[in-house]
Amino acid sequence: xxxxxxxxxxxxxxxxxxxxxxxxxxxxxxxxxxxxxxxxxxxxxxxxxxxxxxxxxxxxxxxxxxxxxxxxxxxxxxxxxxxxxxxxxxxxxxxxxxxxxxxxxxxxxxxxxxxxxxxxxxxxxxxxxxxxxxxxxxxxxxxxxxxxxxxxxxxxxxxxxxxxxxxxxxxxxxxxxxxxxxxxxxxxxxxxxxxxxxxxxxxxxxxxxxxxxxxxxxxxxxxxxxxxxxxxxxxxxxxxxxxxxxxxxxxxxxxxxxxxxxxxxxxxxxxxxxxxxxxxxxxxxxxxxxxxxxxxxxxxxxxxxxxxxxxxxxxxxxxxxxxxxxxxxx
Amino acid sequence: xxxxxxxxxxxxxxxxxxxxxxxxxxxxxxxxxxxxxxxxxxxxxxxxxxxxxxxxxxxxxxxxxxxxxxxxxxxxxxxxxxxxxxxxxxxxxxxxxxxxxxxxxxxxxxxxxxxxxxxxxxxxxxxxxxxxxxxxxxxxxxxxxxxxxxxxxxxxxxxxxxxxxxxxxxxxxxxxxxxxxxxxxxxxxxxxxxxxxxxxxxxxxxxxxxxxxxxxxxxxxxxxxxxxxxxxxxxxxxxxxxxxxxxxxxxxxxxxxxxxxxxxxxxxxxxxxxxxxxxxxxxxxxxxxxxxxxxxxxxxxxxxxxxxxxxxxxxxxxxxxxxxxxxxxxxxxxxxxxxxxxxxxxxx
Numbered sequence: 312x313x314x315x316x317x318x319x320x321x322x323x324x325x326x327x328x329x330x331x332x333x334x335x336x337x338x339x340x341x342x343x344x345x346x347x348x349x350x351x352x353x354x355x356x357x358x359x360x361x362x363x364x365x366x367x368x369x370x371x372x373x374x375x376x377x378x379x380x381x382x383x384x385x386x387x388x389x390x391x392x393x394x395x396x397x398x399x400x401x402x403x404x405x406x407x408x409x410x411x412x413x414x415x416x417x418x419x420x421x422x423x424x425x426x427x428x429x430x431x432x433x434x435x436x437x438x439x440x441x442x443x444x445x446x447x448x449x450x451x452x453x454x455x456x457x458x459x460x461x462x463x464x465x466x467x468x469x470x471x472x473x474x475x476x477x478x479x480x481x482x483x484x485x486x487x488x489x490x491x492x493x494x495x496x497x498x499x500x501x502x503x504x505x506x507x508x509x510x511x512x513x514x515x516x517x518x519x520x521x522x523x524x525x526x527x528x529x530x531x532x533x534x535x536x537x538x539x540x541x542x543x544x545x546x547x548x549x550x551x552x553x554x555x556x557x558x559x560x561x562x563x564x565x566x567x568x569x570x571x572x573x574x575x576x577x578x579x580x581x582x583x584x585x586x587x588x589x590x591x592x593x594x595x596x597x598x599x600x601x602x603x604x605x606x607x608x609x610x611x612x613x614x615x616x617x618x619x620x621x622x623x624x625x626x627x628x629x630x631x632x633x634x635x636x637x638x639x640x641x
Numbered sequence: 642x643x644x645x646x647x648x649x650x651x652x653x654x655x656x657x658x659x660x661x662x663x664x665x666x667x668x669x670x671x672x673x674x675x676x677x678x679x680x681x682x683x684x685x686x687x688x689x690x691x692x693x694x695x696x697x698x699x700x701x702x703x704x705x706x707x708x709x710x711x712x713x714x715x716x717x718x719x720x721x722x723x724x725x726x727x728x729x730x731x732x733x734x735x736x737x738x739x740x741x742x743x744x745x746x747x748x749x750x751x752x753x754x755x756x757x758x759x760x761x762x763x764x765x766x767x768x769x770x771x772x773x774x775x776x777x778x779x780x781x782x783x784x785x786x787x788x789x790x791x792x793x794x795x796x797x798x799x800x801x802x803x804x805x806x807x808x809x810x811x812x813x814x815x816x817x818x819x820x821x822x823x824x825x826x827x828x829x830x831x832x833x834x835x836x837x838x839x840x841x842x843x844x845x846x847x848x849x850x851x852x853x854x855x856x857x858x859x860x861x862x863x864x865x866x867x868x869x870x871x872x873x874x875x876x877x878x879x880x881x882x883x884x885x886x887x888x889x890x891x892x893x894x895x896x897x898x899x900x901x902x903x904x905x906x907x908x909x910x911x912x913x914x915x916x917x918x919x920x921x922x923x924x925x926x927x928x929x930x931x932x933x934x935x936x937x938x939x940x941x942x943x944x945x946x947x948x949x950x951x952x953x954x955x956x957x958x959x960x961x962x963x964x965x966x967x968x969x970x971x972x973x974x975x976x977x978x979x980x981x982x983x984x985x986x987x988x989x
Contacts, residue, residue: 318966325966567976569677569985623645623850625679628987632965 322528324631327537348524349393351459360395362386363454371414371448373490375483375501376576378451379421384506384576385527386455387429391511392523392579395457397429402436403452408443418449429506431455460515467521468542470612473588475581477510477595478503478603479554480531484573485562498558505577510598517594519587524580532571532629534580535617546617548608548629571619572632582610648854649683655861656685663813664688664860665949667803668695668820669977670848676986678850690857691812691949692982694802694902695820697770698725698975699947702901704933705795706731709767712793712928713740719759721745721752722767723774725975730968732936749781756790765924769795772826775895775913776887782894782922793924796895796913797902799823800831805908807839812949816860817843818853821875828883829873836869844872845879894919903935903971904944943970946979953980960984 318325330346342350349362366382376384383400390397402422406415426433482503489496507525514520522542526534531553539546555570563570577600583591588606595601617629656662666672672692675681681690694700706726710733713720720736720743727737727745736743742762746752749766756764764787768778775796782792799820806812819832824845832843842863846856855874863869873879891913900912915923924930941963942956953959953972963969965981972978976985 316966567673619679621677621679621850623678623680623683623854624649625682627677627679627682630987632985 323533327631345464347393347464348389349395349455349457351462358459360390360393360457360459361454362389362393363452364389365450365452367447367450368487369447370487370490371418373502374486376504377418377421378449379418380425381504381576382451382453383422383425383429383431384504386453387431387506387508388525388577388579390455390457391507392463392525393457394461394463394515394523395459396512396515397431397455397457397506397508399434399456400426400431401452401454402433403454404436404438405446405450405452406438406440407446407448408440410448415449418451425506429508460512461520463520463522465522465538465541468538468544468582468610469521470544470610471585472521472582472610473585473606474535474546474548474608474610475583475588475591475595476526476531476553476605476607477507477579477581477601478577479556479559480526480575480578481555481559481563481570481573483576484530484568485559485570487574488566488568489562496562498562500556500558500562503575503577505600507577507579507600510595510600511579513594513597514581514591517583517587517590519584520581520591521584522582526575526578526580528574529632530570530572530574531578531580532569532617533631536629536631538580538582539615539617542610543615545611545614546608547611547620548617549620551620551622552605552607554603554605571629585609645851645854648851648858651858652688652854652861653685655858655865656688657865658687660687662688662815662861662864663691664816664818664857665691665693665806665812665814666695666818666820666853667693667799668818668823669975669979669982670822671695671818671820671846671853672979673976673982673986674848674850674853676982679986680850680854684857688857688861691814692946692952692979693806693949694905694947696947696972696975696977696979697774697797698723698729699943699971699978700797700802700902700905701726701729701769701795701971702903703731703935704901704931705767705769705793706736707733707933708930709743709765709793710734710736710740712765712924712930713743715742715763718742718763718765719744719755720765720767721755723747723769725977726767726769728968728974729971730938730974749777752790753781753786756787760787760789762789764790765793765928766790767793767795771797771799771820771823772891773822775891776826776884779887779891779894782919783890786922790922791924791927792915792922793930794895794912794914797900798897798911798913800827800834801908801911802902802905803835805905805911806948807835807841809948814841814949815864816841818856818860819843819845819871821845821847821879824873824875824879824883826884826887828881829871829879830881831883832871836871840869842869842872845875847875847878901935902947904947938970941970943972943980946972953983956980
């Protein structure tokens, strides 16, 4: 008898295998099969992008955000990186008996503010209450629908394309780890949790834009490994160019985690033609959320997989880690 | 980057063309930097940097783990230890899978706090590690601990195991990179024995890639000149005499003992147990813990890897049956274990 392990939810290899071997066995629709962050759907002659995500983060409130803000930003960002302009959200809430109404109100206020900032409207919802100890205070599911502005299939990506990250990596994973474990660390690390609406939409009109993904669970490294596999190309990353906050690097050194594998909630990995890289970078840097954006590497046909050029000029492979690095942080 | 390239050039010019040079590091954090910086891909093939016994979790005897599991199943006990120890496999499972009353702590002071807030329980601190973790455990004893706190000491001595390695012809060590944190306690002078008695250059290094490469450079210079001495490229942190006060406190509470090392066996005068004067704090004595014979994990090369006789990639279980998620041997558990580091850093 095999059982679900916590690692099945960590966004890494175990989860990938579970989806491929079990979910797709029974639910392999044309729209689902590509396993993109959002699906392209048709209703009548109208086309739309659709995505869904559940939020079980612990703690519910963390430096830089809370489960409410996260449940809007996460879903909105999935639509944006799929080339869609976010329009509508559904909101499913599962509450534990005994959960403070005051906390619920704070979360709802946060959802309202985040939705306004992200340019989406909550148009339908559902509320369920389960008995005490049957869930961890509050779980949220949101489904998002958006208008498709650009088709960005992974088949767009070709050798020699530039890989851009929109800002520092590992902030969310670090902030949540500190909040959760109660480490006595005095560091101003906040989650980067934010909707990327104003950062990403201007990119839709840049011709050389190829593909995007938000590096949430599993972090930047996992997105790159998936991209390499899906595009059938190698990826070369220059460690020195990957922006990491100094305090995040220090804390993760201490905890033994690699910022490349830590979750982000307000970042995008962007692949563009090498000619358009400068334009994309310039557009990103115009927005405060993109001020640390950087070209971190490129795709190549010379090898498969992801290779990291280290700071001292050495080389190592980035692989899909099957380990739960920090469980339940998104 | 320029400095790095210059050091590398220097290293390449110093490596002899006609033979292999084998330099061993004995610190998990050193191996972490070496693996994650991809340093081996930059060094000449004839220069081998071998990870040695730098992981205290890996060498902690199975017997102590089984005793810790069984203590944690007692209603009157709360077992506390460092996070990695909870996951180390034994023939009886791990503390996390088979234990009952256990907590993870990040520093010994948390064990003291737990003992104060649970006066009706016996708190057993499963205290493991080399000199770096012995010092803080001695420090809580020095400042005074509640009567309901006991120590299960599984501390090990770095210089002793290094001497065992030197005497093992099969390994053939040309030089040692001495551990930075341990050296801060024992002092750079503690390594003099290797140059003076065995003619092996030994250099204390810090944890940046550049510092390690400087350490390697100094060893190669000594080898080229046919000399051996104790070097220190981490002098900002490590003094020749080390931390004298910390050692005095350690000495007050601990005495050198003949102990087992997992996968390696019995080594005289290589561990620390509480002194008889503190027997009432010694979990081994208070709870009458038995010595349990170590079992062999089929296919596992941890014992050989810890001694620097094989690389993790030589193990048939590595990355297959044995991963950080499903560790078969102790070296895959801790972030200081060679197998865990090699798994996470990926191959070049």
